[in-house]
Amino acid sequence: MLSFFSFVSSVFPQDSINETPKEVKKAxxxxxxxxxxKRIPGIAVTVTRDQQTIWQKGYGYADLEKEIPIDPQQTIFRIASVSKPLSATALAKAVEEKKIDLDSSIYDYVPYFPRKKYDITLRQLGGHLAGIRTYKGREFFNKKELSIREGVALFEEDPLLFEPGTDYAYNSYDWVLISLAIQEATGVPYANFVNEKVLLPLEMTHTFPDENNDSIPxxxxxxxxxxxxRFRRAAKVNNYFKLAGGGFLxxxxxxxRLGNAYLKGEFLPVEIASQFTTAQMVNNNSTYYGxxxxxxxxxxxxxxxxxxxxxxxxxxVFRVYPDQNMVFSLLTNVTNPGIEKEIDKIIDAVLDKISPSEKLAP
Structure with missing residues (x-):
């Protein structure tokens, strides 16, 4: 693993390696x-290049009252919809093992899902092309302990928003239904399947389902x-029912590590991984979503x-830049901080000095 100053000297040439470069100072x-x-309580940053950690640091606090610092290797955050790429990797593994066909009907795996006017494929669900609705009412703030099956019950009786494949509607329920399909196809509880097929092989030892479990350190x-x-403690919610779409820690x-598994290209066959990381098209227009x-x-x-x-x-915020062979992972511990522009500037501060063909010095 490169030290922070090895990163500094190899990516940002300068007179003294003991001086943090202006690009990182800017970030x-x-x-x-x-x-x-006080727009965020804290943030963990991990940046890698060529599968090497080149910038990793915690800023601010994991707990403001106790002044517990953030450790990017250990501090555990809610990652919300960054759960979807993790779940996509589990689905890709099920495809690789021929337990699931992306172009098969959801009814092949979940025959008890109420019949709709149109059929729905796993591929359409994965790309938000299935017409499933998003949250309504207080569902986003759910406090009940619901299973994945009970999560599907929240929306299963509702009509589709459109004929699958004809439009795009982002939501997390698509992935709740996919996770139920994976359970039925493999005979393994979804959380166990993800742990066995993704987390353990990639040594993601600090990733867990978001349950009311105080034993997770x-x-x-x-x-x-x-x-x-000012900050206040967030309202208590139970995210287990939407584990696949937004319920991992x-x-x-x-x-x-997940991003680097894709850049390295060995964890999944290229022909499978590329289907997940290629934007889908609707009416000859990109959805900007795989x-x-x-x-x-x-x-x-x-x-x-x-x-x-x-x-x-x-x-x-999780980004994989294939041309630069870089991964950016930035996690904060506050609801909707509205820092999208600042995150772009942080990433720019590093990427603006790097060309796609440039390689780290040995």
């Missing part, structure tokens, strides 16, 4: 401004904003795949 100034203005305190410059280091992965371009027109997550007590 840290943005983070410190967010902390000083190093969990951050979850916050919401109270006014412009993780560290910034573990999330980066299967469980956002597939888009940043403000400098650099291609990436990844995901953004926004949940109660957590906000996460």
């Amino acid at each position: 840290e100034r943005i983070i410190n401004r967010l902390l000083r203005k 190093f969990k951050t305190t979850y916050y919401s904003k109270r006014g412009k410059r 993780s560290t910034s280091e573990d999330v980066a 299967l469980g992965w956002e597939v888009s371009f940043d403000q400098k027109n650099r291609p990436y795949y990844g995901h953004t997550g926004n949940g109660i007590g957590g906000y996460a």
Whole structure:
């Protein structure tokens, strides 16, 4: 693993390796401004290049009252919809093992799902092309202990928004239904399947289902904003029912491990992985979404795949830049902080100095 100053000297040439380069100082100034203005309680940053960690640091606090610092290797955050790429990887494993066919009907795996006017495939569900609705009422703030099957029951009787394949509607319930299909197809509880097929092989040892489980160490305190410059503890919610779409906990280091598994290209066959990280088309227009992965371009027109997550007590940004062979994983412990522009600037501070063909010095 490269040290922080090895990263500095190899990526940002300078006269003295003991001096933090201006590009990283700029990124840290943005983070410190967010902390000083109390827009976030804390943030964990992990950046890798060529499967090596080149910048990893925690800023602010995991618990403000106790002044517990953030450790990007250990502090556990709610990653919200960054759960979808993790679930997509589990689905890809089920495809690789021929337990699931992406173009098969959902009724092949969940025959008791109420019949709709149109058939629905797993591929359509994975790309948000199935016409399933998003949250309504207080579902996003659910406090009940619901199983995945009970989560599907929340929306299963509702009509489709459109004929599958004809439009795009982002939601987490698509992935709740996929996780139920994986359970039925494999005969293994969904959380166990993810653990066996993804978390253990990738050594993501600090990634867990978001349950009311106080035995998980190093969990951050979850916050919401109270006014412009104050935080309060976030409302209690139970996210297990939507585990696949927004219910995992993780560290910034573990999330980066997932991105590097795709860059390395050995964890999944290329012909399967590429289906997940290629944007789907509707009426000859890109949805900028693959299967469980956002597939888009940043403000400098650099291609990436990844995901953004926004949940109660957590906000996460995960990007994989294949041209630069880099992964960015940034996790915060507050609901909807509204820091999208600042995150772009933090990422730009590093990427603006790197060309796609440039390699780290040995």
